[in-house]
Amino acid sequence: MINIPKGLKDVLPNESYKWEKVMKVVYDLAKLYNIKEIRTPIFEHTELFLRGVGDSTDIVNKEMYTFLDKGGRSITLRPEGTAGVVRSFIENSLFNEALPLKMFYVLPNFRYEKPQAGRYRQHTQFGVEVYGADTPESDAETIMIGYEFYKKFGIKPQVHINNLGCSICKNNYVEALKTYFEPKLSQMCEDCKRRYKTNPLRLLDCKEENCKLHVENAPKMADYLCEDCKTRFVKLQEILTALNIDYIINPILVRGLDYYSNTVFEFYDADKTKGLNALGGGGRYNNLVEELGGKATPVVGFGIGIERLLLYLESKNINIENENKVEVYVANITNDTIKIMEIVKNLRDNGISCEMNLSGRSLKAQFKYADKINAKFVITVGEDELTSGMFNIKDMFKGTQGSIPENKIVEYILENRN
Numbered sequence: 001m002i003n004i005p006k007g008l009k010d011v012l013p014n015e016s017y018k019w020e021k022v023m024k025v026v027y028d029l030a031k032l033y034n035i036k037e038i039r040t041p042i043f044e045h046t047e048l049f050l051r052g053v054g055d056s057t058d059i060v061n062k063e064m065y066t067f068l069d070k071g072g073r074s075i076t077l078r079p080e081g082t083a084g085v086v087r088s089f090i091e092n093s094l095f096n097e098a099l100p101l102k103m104f105y106v107l108p109n110f111r112y113e114k115p116q117a118g119r120y121r122q123h124t125q126f127g128v129e130v131y132g133a134d135t136p137e138s139d140a141e142t143i144m145i146g147y148e149f150y151k152k153f154g155i156k157p158q159v160h161i162n163n164l165g166c167s168i169c170k171n172n173y174v175e176a177l178k179t180y181f182e183p184k185l186s187q188m189c190e191d192c193k194r195r196y197k198t199n200p201l202r203l204l205d206c207k208e209e210n211c212k213l214h215v216e217n218a219p220k221m222a223d224y225l226c227e228d229c230k231t232r233f234v235k236l237q238e239i240l241t242a243l244n245i246d247y248i249i250n251p252i253l254v255r256g257l258d259y260y261s262n263t264v265f266e267f268y269d270a271d272k273t274k275g276l277n278a279l280g281g282g283g284r285y286n287n288l289v290e291e292l293g294g295k296a297t298p299v300v301g302f303g304i305g306i307e308r309l310l311l312y313l314e315s316k317n318i319n320i321e322n323e324n325k326v327e328v329y330v331a332n333i334t335n336d337t338i339k340i341m342e343i344v345k346n347l348r349d350n351g352i353s354c355e356m357n358l359s360g361r362s363l364k365a366q367f368k369y370a371d372k373i374n375a376k377f378v379i380t381v382g383e384d385e386l387t388s389g390m391f392n393i394k395d396m397f398k399g400t401q402g403s404i405p406e407n408k409i410v411e412y413i414l415e416n417r418n
């Protein structure tokens with residue numbers, strides 16, 4: 001037997017309805033917020049991610065699935081959604097569309113990470129990216145989309161927000177961080193020593209207990225924000241408060257990717273924030289389009305992990321209702337299978353989901369099967385029924401049964417389906 005590669009997971013038929021629900025929630029939100037879907041390819045030129053995600057990140061350094069294709073080109077499986085969308089925005093001149101342009105995707109990412117609960121080598125993100133708006137209102141609206149998404153699944157989300165500043169205040173802050181951490185580096189982990197050189201902001205993000213001790217007293221970004229960034233951060237908070245979005249300011253929130261500046265945020269569950277990985281997160285990246293060769297365009301966006309959402313719902317015993325129900329099983333005790341297929345077709349033509357005996361089973365086995373697939377009604381059709389035109393119908397949930405004329409079946413089911 002050939003097994004699934006390490007760190008991957010199948011979505012099995014008995015759980016795929018959850019993904020259907022996720023897509024329904026996404027499409028419903030997209031309509032309400034006027035967000036259009038974008039689908040970029042699963043692989044891109046490696047250079048896109050080197051430049052777009054940043055070569056100081058763990059993703060680029062350790063986690064990319066990179067290979068040479070048969071033409072000798074370096075190809076990388078998408079490790080995150082944003083870089084591909086930026087590439088497409090530039091390449092397809094989407095800046096000529098009505099801006100702001102809001103886009104979403106639900107696409108798989110590939111990262112060679114150490115597999116553990118909630119961390120896979122292929123995971124799917126619902127991402128939203130808003131191009132061409134640089135206001136606290138667009139930050140707030142983007143946060144709101146993610147917030148509403150979680151609420152639809154019965155989660156009480158809490159948003160952590162921070163502001164990393166514009167390029168000027170961010171640089172001042174980074175210098176302050178370097179001054180603070182330099183004398184402490186010898187007591188910190190190897191990753192932090194590397195981060196000090198490549199991306200000092202990420203020193204705030206270290207999960208090692210020893211390093212966290214130093215983070216507590218580190219300079220706070222809020223003290224380094226310029227007036228413009230401060231005003232913007234305050235406005236964002238005012239909007240979130242007015243819209244009843246549960247948020248807290250998290251001064252050490254920096255996010256894992258290099259491209260963020262200004263607003264950053266992460267989604268947690270309000271009931272169990274401590275020690276839990278973020279359910280999703282995002283922020284603003286106003287320089288990325290230009291860095292990848294396009295006309296400077298501000299962008300704000302987020303990525304929400306779907307596998308992590310589903311795992312989290314399971315851990316909290318929050319069910320997603322399976323709305324896909326087989327309403328009718330048509331059992332046959334006649335050889336006139338064409339007649340049975342006609343009956344089934346007529347039910348389906350009327351929007352009634354049904355199933356029939358496709359494997360030549362006995363009547364008893366057919367009832368057992370109908371029970372297993374949770375069919376609400378079983379209609380039994382034999383020679384007598386075909387002659388009289390009266391069919392036996394059993395409500396499997398209530399245990400009641402009766403007889404109805406063939407031409408009343410559809411009407412009966414439609415009236416009694418709930």
Ligand code: AMP
Pocket residue numbers: 080111113118119120121122123124125256278279280281303304305306307308309
């Ligand atoms: P990131 O792109 O790293 O900011 O991740 C955004 C969200 O994607 C996270 O909050 C998770 O929900 C999800 N995610 C990231 N990496 C993984 C992974 N390896 N396995 C499952 N979900 C992931």
